[in-house]
Amino acid sequence: MSEENVNEASDIDVLALDLTRVTGRFSRIAGRMAGTGYSLIAWRVLAELEQSGSARVSELALQQRVAQPSMTGLVQRLEGEGWVERRPDPEDGRAALVSVTAAGTAALDEYRRVAADRVRPHLAELSEFDRATLARAAELMQRLSERIDDPRV
Template structure:
């Protein structure tokens, strides 16, 4: 039995193997980004959050991305200056700023996602039906792990 198969028999071994695999896949997916996209992965994450959830305050975005509000303010300022997001006054709280995705931001996000999804779909097509089924079952579990506090 290969070493990695032995390692995943324990929770610690599974954690180590899973961490390594997920990090390698993340790096590979990052490398498959649209080459004309000038945005960082952190900036793209903000566009993705706005696409999924809709308009949010800077504080909500910071909490969602697990960064400090001043850091998110800098990111939002850059994205707004470049036309990827727009800032609006909060409807009831004048101290807050709401952030919304622009058409330009949506287009960049969707083009980038399409390119990475195409790469991953090609790789998935090389797997057996049983392997793809195992990944379908693992995906919600991985999502829960990523969202856990």
């Protein structure tokens, strides 16, 4: 491998680490005040169900890297709020599928709105060029997310 290819690979490695670190931190900070009463995991579960459709509790636990009993408790709490519902899994009568409800989508929309309200004044302080750069970065992050999540890639 040429020195140029090594430097390019190194640059890509650094960028991948930086994006992972910075986007995770940004999400945690922006959402910190937005979701009082619920953990970031709760909001991530609602977002995952909104994006991907229904899932078993075991799948949600695996995705969020929590123990299944913890996820069961969270799903029960979200169900109590009317934000998710469970129905029998047609492929396995012993299991249930969890899906987000209209009320859960509304709660998630409000969480996102409050988080965006927290970010907005800081964006206003940036130059128009920097805001345009972030808008482009958001487009690229969306595209990257779709590629990373696509099982065919």
